Amino acid sequence: MSTTSGQSVRPALGNTPRVYPPDLQPLLQSILAALADIDFVHESEVAIVRDSDADEWLKQTVIRRLEERHRERRAPYVRQLAAVEERIRALAA
Template structure:
């Protein structure tokens, strides 16, 4: 029982001594989950293109377009991650 009390005391103290904003971690997790969803969808579409029948040159064009769309859809999330990284750095430089 005494161990639990010490543990709770430690948790309370660590919450009070945080040097970063508590919203950074949930935002980071959300951005990473969104990027994972985008990547998964792209891989699924890529696999469908590769499995499909048809001219290889058409497949290559479809794949090139897919990668372009993939990068464009990821760009705002990557930018948000970079902003979040700067916020985290600022917390530790104060």
């Protein structure tokens, strides 16, 4: 939908903020914050390695290890997030 000025107008439902059950919202926020922290640390560590004076082969080896550790650290939080999303879907059904 658009107005005469050419700007689009979102439907009323699109403007409604999502509201989660009181027991799920803090859990969801906590999981997302933990994932953001893990991602930030990972990106910082990779940047340090890339900016180092080490040989390229060594940088790539260290970065591969950091990537593996990053996936391992994120995995339990991603599983928790999927479980919370499933609970939210079940409540909405």
